[in-house]
Amino acid sequence: MNALPSPAAAGNSTGAGRLALQALAVAGLALLAALPWLGADDYLIAVGINILQYGVLATAWALFSGPTRYVSLATVAFFGIGAYTAAVFGETLPWPAVLAAALGVSLVLALIVGLATLRLSGVHFVIFTFGLAELVHQLVNWYEVNVTRTLGRYLFVDISQVQIYWQLLALLVAVLATGWAIRRSRLGLALQVIGDDEVVARHVGIDTTRAKLLLFAISAGFIGLAGAAMAPRWTYIDPAIAFNPVISFQVLIMALLGGANRLFGPLLGVLPVALLFELLSGSFPNHFMILLGLVFMAIVYFIPNGLFGLLERRRQRAGKEGGK
Amino acid sequence: MSAPLLKVTGLTKAFGGLVAVDKLGFEVAPGEVIGLVGPNGSGKTTAMNLISGALRADRGSIRLGDAELVGLRPDRIVRHGVARTFQLVRVLGSLSCADNVAAGLAFHPGGAFGAGARERIDALLARVGLGGREALPAGELTYIDQKRLELARALALAPRLLLLDEWLAGLNPTELREGIALIRSLRDEGLTMILVEHVMEAVHALCNRCVVMNAGVLLADGPTAEVLRNPEVVRAYLGEDVETDDLPPPHLPTGEAPTQLNLDAGGQHA
Ligand SMILES: Nc1ncnc2c1ncn2[C@@H]1O[C@H](COP(=O)(O)OP(=O)(O)OP(=O)(O)O)[C@@H](O)[C@H]1O
Ligand SMILES: [Mg+2]
Numbered sequence: 001m002n003a004l005p006s007p008a009a010a011g012n013s014t015g016a017g018r019l020a021l022q023a024l025a026v027a028g029l030a031l032l033a034a035l036p037w038l039g040a041d042d043y044l045i046a047v048g049i050n051i052l053q054y055g056v057l058a059t060a061w062a063l064f065s066g067p068t069r070y071v072s073l074a075t076v077a078f079f080g081i082g083a084y085t086a087a088v089f090g091e092t093l094p095w096p097a098v099l100a101a102a103l104g105v106s107l108v109l110a111l112i113v114g115l116a117t118l119r120l121s122g123v124h125f126v127i128f129t130f131g132l133a134e135l136v137h138q139l140v141n142w143y144e145v146n147v148t149r150t151l152g153r154y155l156f157v158d159i160s161q162v163q164i165y166w167q168l169l170a171l172l173v174a175v176l177a178t179g180w181a182i183r184r185s186r187l188g189l190a191l192q193v194i195g196d197d198e199v200v201a202r203h204v205g206i207d208t209t210r211a212k213l214l215l216f217a218i219s220a221g222f223i224g225l226a227g228a229a230m231a232p233r234w235t236y237i238d239p240a241i242a243f244n245p246v247i248s249f250q251v252l253i254m255a256l257l258g259g260a261n262r263l264f265g266p267l268l269g270v271l272p273v274a275l276l277f278e279l280l281s282g283s284f285p286n287h288f289m290i291l292l293g294l295v296f297m298a299i300v301y302f303i304p305n306g307l308f309g310l311l312e313r314r315r316q317r318a319g320k321e322g323g324k
Numbered sequence: 325m326s327a328p329l330l331k332v333t334g335l336t337k338a339f340g341g342l343v344a345v346d347k348l349g350f351e352v353a354p355g356e357v358i359g360l361v362g363p364n365g366s367g368k369t370t371a372m373n374l375i376s377g378a379l380r381a382d383r384g385s386i387r388l389g390d391a392e393l394v395g396l397r398p399d400r401i402v403r404h405g406v407a408r409t410f411q412l413v414r415v416l417g418s419l420s421c422a423d424n425v426a427a428g429l430a431f432h433p434g435g436a437f438g439a440g441a442r443e444r445i446d447a448l449l450a451r452v453g454l455g456g457r458e459a460l461p462a463g464e465l466t467y468i469d470q471k472r473l474e475l476a477r478a479l480a481l482a483p484r485l486l487l488l489d490e491w492l493a494g495l496n497p498t499e500l501r502e503g504i505a506l507i508r509s510l511r512d513e514g515l516t517m518i519l520v521e522h523v524m525e526a527v528h529a530l531c532n533r534c535v536v537m538n539a540g541v542l543l544a545d546g547p548t549a550e551v552l553r554n555p556e557v558v559r560a561y562l563g564e565d566v567e568t569d570d571l572p573p574p575h576l577p578t579g580e581a582p583t584q585l586n587l588d589a590g591g592q593h594a
Contacts, residue, residue, distance in 0.1 A: 196419060207397075
């Protein structure tokens with residue numbers, strides 16, 4: 001047997017089922033890519049951007065947090081720094097260079113945050129990543145106020161909504177492909193082992209800090225790129241927008257709802273949570289954070305393995321009954 | 325005599341005020357299988373933890389061949405050729421049996437990964453009696469089978485030195501016989517091992533030499549039969565709470581040295 005990271009997934013999906021899923025994914029992707037040509041209006045593209053953005057963020061988040069079970073709340077630090085890098089260089093550098101810069105800055109930040117936090121475990125890691133994201137927010141704030149003497153920045157670049165949409169779609173494909181490749185690699189196995197028992201991981205020769213750091217950085221790189229891709233959409237950007245901690249929580253809830261242990265799991269959580277948030281923030285703006293917390297607790301309590309896990313168990317049960 | 329494979333000198337580790345391992349020193353020759361015995365809490369597991377790098381020594385030296393292991397991380401020590409099992413079994417419960425062994429094969433220079441590892445995984449699982457369970461999640465194995473799997477994972481590391489911490493504890497007589505035969509087959513292939521054991525039958529059967537610890541210090545070091553008859557060793561065992569499954573049956577006549585009787589009884593299996 002191959003060193004497949006998730007025995008359950010390997011055991012359940014038959015070859016034919018897997019092929020059908022892949023065909024479905026490719027067809028869906030083609031449809032999504034062609035959407036702007038199929039007469040989608042601005043509103044539909046805007047909705048698409050929103051969903052794709054969270055799709056990238058949740059999938060990238062789960063790339064690291066899924067296998068290692070290290071729950072990171074630093075998502076918005078990378079997202080925000082990516083967006084800010086784009087805002088700073090957007091009008092002076094060509095766009096690909098802006099993206100490269102955003103990637104570089106998020107990687108560096110990930111190494112710093114990672115080195116500071118990855119020796120911690122459990123709830124300490126959660127709290128520390130949250131704190132560090134807030135620290136990055138405040139540092140950028142301070143820098144803008146005291147050094148550049150601006151608190152908001154305007155970004156006027158020649159990038160259309162449809163181009164943002166395509167960038168995010170490409171990013172989603174890239175993050176899924178990366179996740180797919182990692183799952184088949186030694187690094188993927190290392191992270192599964194780390195997630196199961198870090199002591200054992202060290203005793204089979206895994207340099208656990210390096211493995212975690214590497215994957216944390218890969219995940220952060222995608223998140224930073226998503227931030228950069230999103231920046232032109234806002235036109236105006238300030239630290240409070242770019243580093244809004246609600247984003248970290250939203251991404252976390254989406255990934256957990258969908259199932260952080262499956263490559264396509266987090267995507268499954270994006271749509272329902274995005275809709276729910278739309279509804280909650282519109283109808284109960286004052287109690288939004290409390291409701292957010294309740295939703296989070298309900299998910300962790302009632303569907304600990306996410307929707308993907310739930311579906312898988314249904315299918316297993318159906319399979320068993322059918323096979324009697 | 326050839327140069328020792330492992331040479332421990334002045335090894336010391338304290339937890340707060342408790343000196344769990346106190347200036348311990350012993351050697352293991354290549355191909356030798358030694359028993360590391362002693363009453364509960366005498367520091368055997370701590371010594372294993374120091375050698376494998378799970379704990380860092382306060383003082384002393386651990387040399388494996390030409391390499392100094394003190395101060396190295398466990399993953400580095402693995403690359404030097406030390407593998408271990410844990411007293412409280414630690415399998416990767418959410419991974420399949422095959423992936424547990426794959427984890428042992430994937431991360432050292434002599435290892436393998438992916439399709440190239442398949443044959444070795446199957447062979448290792450078969451060797452410990454887990455053939456056919458490749459796809460089963462390790463968490464669903466019985467306790468004994470988990471111990472077998474842990475051994476397969478350790479063997480996958482292709483160690484020069486294997487540390488087994490009470491690997492034979494809690495086995496029924498049949499399993500014990502199988503377990504002893506398995507370790508003997510490893511010995512016959514020339515694998516160097518340290519067995520931390522309370523099961524004296526196994527120590528007699530497998531170890532020519534024994535190192536006895538008591539309260540962190542070395543109490544005796546020598547040929548198994550001799551060392552285990554040593555009055556000081558017997559007293560150490562009787563003076564402390566001996567693990568129940570190794571206690572002589574309570575109906576043994578008191579006044580004699582029951583532990584020694586028990587120890588000798590194991591000799592027949594050698
Ligand atoms: N991590 C730790 N922190 C504090 N004390 C410890 C730790 N590990 C072991 N000890 C103490 O060190 C002493 C030696 O423990 P150790 O586990 O090495 O004994 P042992 O010989 O393996 O015993 P047993 O036969 O019961 O397994 C004991 O008193 C134990 O309580
Ligand atoms: Mg012990």
